[in-house]
Amino acid sequence: MPGRCGLTDLSVKIGKIKFKNPVLVASGTFGYGEEYSEFFDLNKLGGVITKSITLNPREGNPPPRTCETPSGMLNAIGLANVGVSEFIKEKLSFLKKLDTRLIINVAGSTLEEYVKVVKRLNRIKGIDMLEINISCPNVKQGGMHFGATEESAHQIIKTIRENTSYPLMVKLSPNVTDITQIALAVQEAGCDAISLINTLIGMAIDSETRKPLLANITGGLSGPAIKPVALAMVWKVAQKVNIPIVGIGGIMNTKDVLEFLLAGASMIQVGTANFVDPKVTVKIIDELKDYCENHKIKSIKEIIGKLETQSIS
Numbered sequence: 297m298p299g300r301c302g303l304t305d306l307s308v309k310i311g312k313i314k315f316k317n318p319v320l321v322a323s324g325t326f327g328y329g330e331e332y333s334e335f336f337d338l339n340k341l342g343g344v345i346t347k348s349i350t351l352n353p354r355e356g357n358p359p360p361r362t363c364e365t366p367s368g369m370l371n372a373i374g375l376a377n378v379g380v381s382e383f384i385k386e387k388l389s390f391l392k393k394l395d396t397r398l399i400i401n402v403a404g405s406t407l408e409e410y411v412k413v414v415k416r417l418n419r420i421k422g423i424d425m426l427e428i429n430i431s432c433p434n435v436k437q438g439g440m441h442f443g444a445t446e447e448s449a450h451q452i453i454k455t456i457r458e459n460t461s462y463p464l465m466v467k468l469s470p471n472v473t474d475i476t477q478i479a480l481a482v483q484e485a486g487c488d489a490i491s492l493i494n495t496l497i498g499m500a501i502d503s504e505t506r507k508p509l510l511a512n513i514t515g516g517l518s519g520p521a522i523k524p525v526a527l528a529m530v531w532k533v534a535q536k537v538n539i540p541i542v543g544i545g546g547i548m549n550t551k552d553v554l555e556f557l558l559a560g561a562s563m564i565q566v567g568t569a570n571f572v573d574p575k576v577t578v579k580i581i582d583e584l585k586d587y588c589e590n591h592k593i594k595s596i597k598e599i600i601g602k603l604e605t606q607s608i609s
């Protein structure tokens with residue numbers, strides 16, 4: 297079978313951290329990792345990203361908190377998680393044993409909360425990077441508000457930078473006027489990579505009952521419906537920043553991954569697609585190898601940012 301002989305180099309780097317391939321799983325769509333271990337060998341992934349971890353346990357929003365939409369889904373989970381102490385005690389030991397990169401996604405309602413969580417995670421062996429979620433649309437306090445202006449985004453990332461030595465990836469919201477300005481602000485504040493996009497604010501209504509389909513009324517739209525938006529934002533941000541970009545949004549298959557890499561992403565995250573097919577990421581990794589071999593590409597890095605914008609007609 298072509299592409300399985302291991303000649304192709306799928307590895308990529310963010311700062312000093314080397315990933316065996318560019319495929320990560322998106323926060324909140326892969327639980328704490330263990331939930332997916334019955335489906336495939338998680339060591340094949342470039343890395344695992346946990347759901348957002350907050351200081352205290354959170355139950356999240358009341359149900360219903362997900363619904364299907366054309367070419368996508370809405371969710372208003374509201375950062376349900378066990379809290380950082382329970383996470384360290386109960387969830388981390390499984391993740392630390394994996395032979396893949398481990399990224400902990402951190403969220404909070406206040407700047408102080410982010411800092412406390414980050415400090416609790418400091419000096420834990422086995423954690424490779426933090427992803428700072430300043431883009432959750434489904435919480436009343438904090439979340440997306442931190443990522444909404446250049447000033448607040450800069451302030452929170454600068455403060456977190458001062459309180460941890462872990463490499464930092466900052467996850468941006470598409471629900472802003474100009475995402476490139478927020479990207480420049482967090483780069484200036486000292487982050488090592490930028491991931492984008494989180495979900496777009498959306499809503500669904502049942503015209504018979506005259507009620508919203510989500511108890512939270514609005515939610516975050518994800519899945520194939522948002523891919524064109526995500527691609528455009530990745531491409532725009534790639535023109536401005538000089539740190540690696542991690543592309544997210546509607547990635548369902550290998551072709552989608554290649555599009556994000558061409559647009560300038562060094563890595564990608566697969567989210568909603570995990571719910572459709574829990575093994576989709578391993579299929580993508582195998583197919584990326586096939587693609588590279590069939591196109592005589594020695595290293596996947598060769599195609600990052602290689603979108604040809606000249607003479608498209």
Ligand SMILES: Cc1cc2nc3c(=O)[nH]c(=O)nc-3n(C[C@H](O)[C@H](O)[C@H](O)COP(=O)(O)O)c2cc1C
Nearest residue numbers: 322323324348371429493494518519545546567568
């Ligand atoms: C059910 C669900 C839960 C999510 N929870 C989180 C979360 O806890 N933290 C976070 O940063 N992003 C969260 N996200 C956003 C995803 O990580 C991702 O940015 C978004 O879904 C877009 O990617 P996709 O279209 O591939 O799903 C969640 C998305 C979904 C669908």
